[in-house]
Amino acid sequence: MVWIALLAAMTAASAFLVIPIGAVPFTMQPFFVFLSGFLLGPIHGLFAVGLYIVAGLAGLPVFSGGGAGIGHFFGPTGGYLIGFLLSPLITGQAHEGGAGQIRWLSGLFWGIIAIAFIYAVGATWLKFSMGIPWGQSLIVGVIPFAPWDQLKLVGAVGCCRYLQKHNLAPNI
Numbered sequence: 751m752v753w754i755a756l757l758a759a760m761t762a763a764s765a766f767l768v769i770p771i772g773a774v775p776f777t778m779q780p781f782f783v784f785l786s787g788f789l790l791g792p793i794h795g796l797f798a799v800g801l802y803i804v805a806g807l808a809g810l811p812v813f814s815g816g817g818a819g820i821g822h823f824f825g826p827t828g829g830y831l832i833g834f835l836l837s838p839l840i841t842g843q844a845h846e847g848g849a850g851q852i853r854w855l856s857g858l859f860w861g862i863i864a865i866a867f868i869y870a871v872g873a874t875w876l877k878f879s880m881g882i883p884w885g886q887s888l889i890v891g892v893i894p895f896a897p898w899d900q901l902k903l904v905g906a907v908g909c910c911r912y913l914q915k916h917n918l919a920p921n922i
Contacts, residue, residue, distance in 0.1 A: 753790055753920045757782060758799070761779055761783060762805065765777055765779055765813055770815065774890060775814045775815060778902070781906050784841050786799055787842040788910040792838055792840075792841075792843065796836070798838070799838055802834075806818050830872035836871075842860075852910060861903040872892075873887045
């Protein structure tokens with residue numbers, strides 16, 4: 751339970767590391783969303799990100815740039831929050847059916863699938879919430895983030911492996 755609360759808090763704190771580049775801001779949240787699935791597995795990772803989202807819906811300023819409330823959730827970035835919520839179910843598969851240290855290849859594979867899922871849900875939500883064409887939705891909500899999210903993924907896998915190697919990670 752401590753790890754769930756810790757990763758929810760870290761996801762919330764990372765929402766304040768913002769570079770506002772348009773309708774979808776650049777934050778460090780994906781790093782902790784990926785790390786939640788890698789460290790806690792699919793179910794507990796889902797709980798960590800779910801706790802973060804519930805806190806935001808309850809009015810705590812934990813969404814990007816200090817946003818909060820249901821209005822923020824249903825705004826242009828709401829699809830990314832839904833993608834974040836379900837992402838640990840994907841990244842948690844890197845454990846390959848059991849506990850133990852995740853492998854680089856497995857972590858990167860499941861992480862890339864999680865990124866694609868987040869982008870699919872987020873860009874679709876963005877398109878319909880803003881009434882923009884598909885191409886513009888990809889230009890605004892996917893393309894600027896792809897290289898950086900891949901770096902965050904590599905960092906999350908590396909961080910997870912480091913914590914597991916030194917027996918600092920939770921036993922799932």
